[in-house]
Amino acid sequence: xxxxxxxxxxxxxxxxxxxxxxxxxxxxxxxxxxxxxxxxxxxxxxxxxxxxxxxxxxxxxxxxxxxxxxxxxxxxxxxxxxxxxxxxxxxxxxxxxxxxxxxxxxxxxxxxxxxxxxxxxxxxxxxxxxxxxxxxxxxxxxxxxxxxxxx
Amino acid sequence: xxxxxxxxxxxxxxxxxxxxxxxxxxxxxxxxxxxxxxxxxxxxxxxxxxxxxxxxxxxxxxxxxxxxxxxxxxxxxxxxxxxxxxxxxxxxxxxxxxxxxxxxxxxxxxxxxxxxxxxxxxxxxxxxxxxxxxxxxxxxxxxxxxxxxxxxxxxxxxxxxxxxxxxxxxxxxxxxxxxxxxxxxxxxxxxxxxxxxxxxxxxxxxxxxxxxxxxxxxxxxxxxxxxxxxxxxxxxxxxxxxxxxxxxxxxxxxxxxxxxxxxxxxxx
Amino acid sequence: xxxxxxxxxxxxxxxxxxxxxxxxxxxxxxxxxxxxxxxxxxxxxxxxxxxxxxxxxxxxxxxxxxxxxxxxxxxxxxxxxxxxxxxxxxxxxxxxxxxxxxxxxxxxxxxxxxxxxxxxxxxxxxxxxxxxxxxxxxxxxxxxxxxxxxxxxxxxxxxxxxxxxxxxxxxxxxxxxxxxxxxxxxxxxxxxxxxxxxxxxxxxxxxxxxxxxxxxxxxxxxxxxxxxxxxxxxxxxxxxxxxxxxxxxxxxxxxxxxxx
Numbered sequence: 315x316x317x318x319x320x321x322x323x324x325x326x327x328x329x330x331x332x333x334x335x336x337x338x339x340x341x342x343x344x345x346x347x348x349x350x351x352x353x354x355x356x357x358x359x360x361x362x363x364x365x366x367x368x369x370x371x372x373x374x375x376x377x378x379x380x381x382x383x384x385x386x387x388x389x390x391x392x393x394x395x396x397x398x399x400x401x402x403x404x405x406x407x408x409x410x411x412x413x414x415x416x417x418x419x420x421x422x423x424x425x426x427x428x429x430x431x432x433x434x435x436x437x438x439x440x441x442x443x444x445x446x447x448x449x450x451x452x453x454x455x456x457x458x459x460x461x462x463x464x465x
Numbered sequence: 466x467x468x469x470x471x472x473x474x475x476x477x478x479x480x481x482x483x484x485x486x487x488x489x490x491x492x493x494x495x496x497x498x499x500x501x502x503x504x505x506x507x508x509x510x511x512x513x514x515x516x517x518x519x520x521x522x523x524x525x526x527x528x529x530x531x532x533x534x535x536x537x538x539x540x541x542x543x544x545x546x547x548x549x550x551x552x553x554x555x556x557x558x559x560x561x562x563x564x565x566x567x568x569x570x571x572x573x574x575x576x577x578x579x580x581x582x583x584x585x586x587x588x589x590x591x592x593x594x595x596x597x598x599x600x601x602x603x604x605x606x607x608x609x610x611x612x613x614x615x616x617x618x619x620x621x622x623x624x625x626x627x628x629x630x631x632x633x634x635x636x637x638x639x640x641x642x643x644x645x646x647x648x649x650x651x652x653x654x655x656x657x658x659x660x661x662x663x664x665x666x667x668x669x670x671x672x673x674x675x676x677x678x679x680x681x682x683x684x685x686x687x688x689x690x691x692x693x694x695x696x697x698x699x700x701x702x703x704x705x706x707x708x709x710x711x712x713x714x715x716x717x718x719x720x721x722x723x724x725x726x727x728x729x730x731x732x733x
Numbered sequence: 734x735x736x737x738x739x740x741x742x743x744x745x746x747x748x749x750x751x752x753x754x755x756x757x758x759x760x761x762x763x764x765x766x767x768x769x770x771x772x773x774x775x776x777x778x779x780x781x782x783x784x785x786x787x788x789x790x791x792x793x794x795x796x797x798x799x800x801x802x803x804x805x806x807x808x809x810x811x812x813x814x815x816x817x818x819x820x821x822x823x824x825x826x827x828x829x830x831x832x833x834x835x836x837x838x839x840x841x842x843x844x845x846x847x848x849x850x851x852x853x854x855x856x857x858x859x860x861x862x863x864x865x866x867x868x869x870x871x872x873x874x875x876x877x878x879x880x881x882x883x884x885x886x887x888x889x890x891x892x893x894x895x896x897x898x899x900x901x902x903x904x905x906x907x908x909x910x911x912x913x914x915x916x917x918x919x920x921x922x923x924x925x926x927x928x929x930x931x932x933x934x935x936x937x938x939x940x941x942x943x944x945x946x947x948x949x950x951x952x953x954x955x956x957x958x959x960x961x962x963x964x965x966x967x968x969x970x971x972x973x974x975x976x977x978x979x980x981x982x983x984x985x986x987x988x989x990x991x992x993x
Binding site for chain 3: 317320321323324326327328330331333335337338339341342343344345361366367368369370375376377380417422424459462
């Protein structure tokens with residue numbers, strides 16, 4: 315039964331290919347098949363300064379979710395960021411604050427979440443009020459120069 | 466060729482390979498049901514001739530007519546249809562190296578007929594029995610000796626009971642026993658199956674002993690044809706040199722060159 | 734002077750002629766392929782010899798290339814404090830470039846040369862002529878399953894290469910060098926787009942697979958049927974395939990990622 319073992323090996327080969335394709339899709343490019351185990355929270359930022367979708371949301375540096383959508387709020391003219399927080403992280407208080415941070419000097423932007431003190435926790439659809447925009451280098455330099463001049 | 470039907474006709478065939486003229490003006494008629502041998506020195510284009518009869522090569526000018534069909538006028542599928550009526554024994558045997566002996570012989574039956582597994586098996590075993598290798602049916606081609614491989618190839622060539630069987634150098638490189646077996650087989654199969662056999666060879670004695678009709682070709686034309694006796698009686702120098710194997714004659718021993726003394730004397 | 738021009742012209746004409754012939758071969762073999770069910774065992778066999786047999790070399794190379802990328806990326810990025818981005822670097826360079834290109838080069842050396850040698854040997858031992866005399870078209874029986882097998886195997890091998898490479902990179906940078914795994918993966922996921930990066934990489938692999946098997950099969954069919962001729966054709970397969978892969982890679986990259 316030589317042809318049988320060839321069939322099995324070819325089958326295994328194709329399965330390997332499928333597994334690789336799934337790995338590339340899911341864990342490398344972050345495609346998800348339905349998003350059941352997350353809940354959405356929102357936050358407004360004055361300036362997102364280079365934050366992208368799929369950027370991580372962290373608490374104390376540990377990832378607890380991802381940025382799922384970024385859009386402009388047409389009324390308030392600020393950025394509205396939708397975040398998907400992992401379902402098992404269900405203990406973030408409603409007065410938590412979020413901040414756009416940069417990893418390292420050249421790294422990408424991510425959202426740092428600092429947990430507040432309230433008993434009530436964030437649930438699906440909650441809005442985080444306390445936000446701090448990204449630091450934009452040009453603005454920072456501008457402010458620094460302005461301060462120097464006014465001294 | 467007295468009152469016998471011809472099955473293959475070759476008219477005024479011309480063929481060139483690069484600059485070299487292989488056939489100048491070939492005319493051959495092959496009678497049905499007989500063993501016809503085409504003899505000629507190495508490099509005279511004998512294998513090319515077989516490929517033309519099989520329609521694998523097309524001539525530059527002239528006609529090849531097989532069973533009344535001009536090969537040049539056939540479509541691809543008609544040609545493939547016609548080839549099912551031809552069997553060919555290649556010089557190297559040309560067994561498919563990834564199939565066993567049994568599968569090799571069964572292959573033409575599987576692709577060209579709708580016979581059931583059982584029937585194919587019976588036919589294959591009968592053909593292998595005819596060449597005396599039924600016992601070897603599970604072996605792979607790499608496990609066969611040269612002579613056995615050629616016999617298996619012969620069994621495969623006759624698997625579809627073709628009307629024409631072509632042998633390309635069937636005796637080349639065989640030991641005397643293997644040669645004797647093949648001579649017997651070709652003769653016996655021709656008698657019992659009634660097909661037309663065309664043998665291309667330069668093994669004179671073996672070929673003369675079985676052929677009914679013999680053509681000798683040289684330099685792109687047929688220089689003599691007739692029965693074995695007629696050929697032996699021929700007074701043509703060319704023919705005598707070829708069948709007796711004289712080292713020098715019309716086919717010179719020396720490759721064309723300038724005079725040796727002159728070449729040795731010139732400084733270069 | 735005119736002799737040289739004439740020689741150049743002759744070369745050019747013969748190259749174009751063989752290109753045309755090769756195109757006919759591939760069209761004939763790929764698109765005139767009836768009875769796919771009946772030919773399935775042939776395809777399976779070729780998938781085995783073209784795909785499965787290349788799997789080991791592809792996996793091992795992918796692992797090591799990924800590990801090297803992880804190590805190199807880490808040592809460079811750590812100077813800028815951006816070592817979390819090592820995942821992005823490893824994944825993008827593998828998915829976009831290294832996986833299709835290196836897989837194709839290895840594939841040309843492993844499977845392409847074997848294909849040429851196999852078909853060349855079949856030609857030298859008159860097996861192809863014999864098929865024709867039996868009434869079977871060698872293009873369909875011998876060439877078509879091999880072309881399809883190459884076409885199917887290459888993207889699969891390339892994906893395996895990329896996946897193994899990325900996990901190799903993760904092994905080095907996360908498990909050995911201590912990059913935080915959450916940011917390793919999420920930075921990667923934020924920067925790798927499935928359609929723009931992964932699919933484009935797979936398209937590259939498909940094109941390379943077709944080109945390599947095409948060259949290999951054509952070289953086998955056109956080889957001089959002697960042992961010397963087969964050896965020459967095998968070498969030619971590897972050389973031509975490698976050149977074509979690298980040249981086509983530039984063209985494809987320019988089309989997919991560049992603004993040229």
